[in-house]
Amino acid sequence: MSARKVPVTIVTGFLGAGKTTLVRHAIETAEGRRLALIVNEFGDVGVDGTILRSCGIKNCPEENIVELTNGCICCTVADDFIPTLETLLSRQPAPEHIIIETSGLALPKPLVKAFEWPDIRNRVTVDGVVTVVDGPAVKAGRFVDDPEKVAAQRAADPSVDHENPLEEVYEDQLLCADLVVLNKADLLSDDDIKTLSDEIKRSIPRAIKIVAAREGQVPAGVLLGLSAAAEDDLAARPSHHDNEAEHDHDDFETFIVDVPEVATPDDLASRAKAIANAHDVLRVKGYAAIGGKPMRLLLQGVGERVDTRYERAWQPDEARVGRLVVIGQKGLDRDAIVRTLTGES
Ligand SMILES: Nc1nc2c(ncn2[C@@H]2O[C@H](COP(=O)(O)OP(=O)(O)OP(=O)(O)O)[C@@H](O)[C@H]2O)c(=O)[nH]1
Numbered sequence: 001m002s003a004r005k006v007p008v009t010i011v012t013g014f015l016g017a018g019k020t021t022l023v024r025h026a027i028e029t030a031e032g033r034r035l036a037l038i039v040n041e042f043g044d045v046g047v048d049g050t051i052l053r054s055c056g057i058k059n060c061p062e063e064n065i066v067e068l069t070n071g072c073i074c075c076t077v078a079d080d081f082i083p084t085l086e087t088l089l090s091r092q093p094a095p096e097h098i099i100i101e102t103s104g105l106a107l108p109k110p111l112v113k114a115f116e117w118p119d120i121r122n123r124v125t126v127d128g129v130v131t132v133v134d135g136p137a138v139k140a141g142r143f144v145d146d147p148e149k150v151a152a153q154r155a156a157d158p159s160v161d162h163e164n165p166l167e168e169v170y171e172d173q174l175l176c177a178d179l180v181v182l183n184k185a186d187l188l189s190d191d192d193i194k195t196l197s198d199e200i201k202r203s204i205p206r207a208i209k210i211v212a213a214r215e216g217q218v219p220a221g222v223l224l225g226l227s228a229a230a231e232d233d234l235a236a237r238p239s240h241h242d243n244e245a246e247h248d249h250d251d252f253e254t255f256i257v258d259v260p261e262v263a264t265p266d267d268l269a270s271r272a273k274a275i276a277n278a279h280d281v282l283r284v285k286g287y288a289a290i291g292g293k294p295m296r297l298l299l300q301g302v303g304e305r306v307d308t309r310y311e312r313a314w315q316p317d318e319a320r321v322g323r324l325v326v327i328g329q330k331g332l333d334r335d336a337i338v339r340t341l342t343g344e345s
Contacts, residue, residue, distance in 0.1 A: 005125040006089065008098045009224055010111060012173045013132030014143070014166075015104030015283040015327060016302030018183040020048045022132055022216025022223075023101050027052070027060045030220040036064040036088045036095035038081070040073035040103045047285050047298070047325070048101065054312070064088065064095060072103050072249055074110040081114060089123055097224050098124070104283065104327075105169055105249050108176040109239045115231035128226030129237075131177035132216065135196055136187040137303065143170040165251035165329065166282075168240045174200060176237045177208055178228040185212040206236055252282075253330050257341045259322035261289045265297055265308040267343070272301040272324075275337050281328045284341075287311065288322030299324065 013019050020039075027035055037060060039048045049067040052060075066088065068080050088095055102108060108129050115126050137143070143166050174180065180200055185193060193212045200210055211218055230237070241247040262268045268288050275281050284301040295310035314320055324341055326332070339345040 005123060006095060006098060007127035007224070007227075008085075008100060008115070008124050009127050009226075010100045010102065010108055010129045010230075011132065012102045012106060012108045012129060012176070013104065013181075013183075014134060014137070014170050014173065016300075017104065017132040017134040017137075018181075018216045019101050019104070019132050020051050022130075022181060022183070022213070022218065023099055024052055025216050025218070026099065026220045026223050027057050030057075030059055030097070030224065032059055033220070033224070034064075034093060034096045035060040036066075036091070036098045038066050038068060038073075038084055038088070038098065038100045040068045040101060040106065047287070047300075050311070051298075064091065072106040073100070074102070074106045074108070074247075075249070077110060077114045081111070082117065082120065085120065085124065097127070099224075105252055107169065107172045107239060107241060107247060109172065109234065109237055109241070110247070112176065112230050112234060112237070116234075121231065126228065126230035127224065128178040128228040129176045129230055130179045130181060130223060130226075131173045132181045132183050133174070133196075133200065134302065135182050135184045135192065135212070138170075138196055138199075139188065139192055142303070143167045171203070172239050172241070174204055175239060176230075177204065178226050178230060179223070180204075180208060180210045181216065181218055182210055182212045183216055184214065186214040188212070205238070251330055252327065253332060254325060254327040255332075255334060256286075257324045257326060257338050259286075259288050259324055259342055261291050261320060262297075262322070262343065263291050265290060268297065268299055268322075269301075269306045269308050271341050271343065272299060272306045273304055275326070275340050276301060276304045276306070278340075279328065279332055279337055281326055281332070281337070283327040284324055286322065286324035288324070289314065289320035297322075 011019050041048050066084050145164050197210045272284050288297045290297050298311040300307045
């Protein structure tokens with residue numbers, strides 16, 4: 001008799017929706033279940049890995065948390081993902097459940113497809129695709145076109161083949177879901193939650209569960225154990241890229257900015273807000289040194305919403321230099337963004 005397949009939960013969702021927050025809550029509440037995590041993010045700043053490792057939870061030891069920073073996991077399946085999965089599966093004791101957090105721009109379907117590979121499909125199954133949605137961002141129309149902007153583009157050039165890359169990624173992530181977590185419910189009214197849930201249900205052509213949450217607080221019992229076997233059900237998960245042999249993420253760009261010591265957390269937060277405002281930056285995150293403070297400051301920016309908190313002490317052998325990852329649609333004015341973030345302008 002073949003051994004039971006190890007269930008794998010794929011957590012996806014757009015940049016800053018709350019995936020890491022949700023995964024952290026899940027591992028903190030998994031009640032003794034032996035977990036492993038694969039965390040995929042852009043750039044090599046490793047914010048998500050640091051946040052998750054700092055949980056210090058016995059059932060998810062540090063060696064079971066692997067970061068993949070070499071681009072989007074959906075593009076590095078053969079080179080990075082499969083070998084990592086195999087390494088985790090060979091650990092003793094073996095993990096009982098694996099959680100994969102994709103980058104915010106990843107398309108989940110190519111990743112689910114990887115579970116059809118002969119070497120893999122005998123050993124693991126996709127228990128479920130969990131799509132985390134930034135409720136306030138959807139409410140604000142972040143993923144749909146601004147009709148005035150499209151009309152202006154078309155007026156300038158009628159041949160323009162208009163497509164919205166944000167909308168495509170958002171929709172691909174929804175269309176692959178077994179469970180949608182409508183997150184940041186603290187910033188939504190009950191009516192908003194109802195309207196957004198109905199909208200999401202209408203946009204997915206099969207019945208799926210939607211739960212509203214704040215801080216990704218979905219009980220591990222709901223999140224882990226969907227038993228969807230998503231790899232057997234790919235046809236029911238349409239994607240904008242179904243007819244393409246390969247996809248890319250050319251509509252987006254990312255770069256890293258080194259930031260010298262900053263006077264106060266508010267100074268850094270206002271710089272991050274300024275770039276979100278002026279340059280339509282989608283996500284900025286990383287850490288910085290604050291003058292005279294022994295602790296490292298963590299900065300999280302999603303659009304114009306920016307949070308900072310002290311995270312851990314600077315190590316004696318570490319240079320007190322901040323590093324921030326910036327992500328946006330292609331065409332960012334890098335020089336201007338670097339000047340603002342480093343305090344030169
Ligand atoms: N107000 C509010 N903020 C939240 C909630 N969940 C997460 N956040 C904040 O949103 C920001 C992004 O959260 P993350 O969990 O890092 O989001 P992510 O999806 O992992 O981000 P990427 O990996 O960069 O795509 C952080 O500042 C979180 O503290 C929530 O329910 N309400």
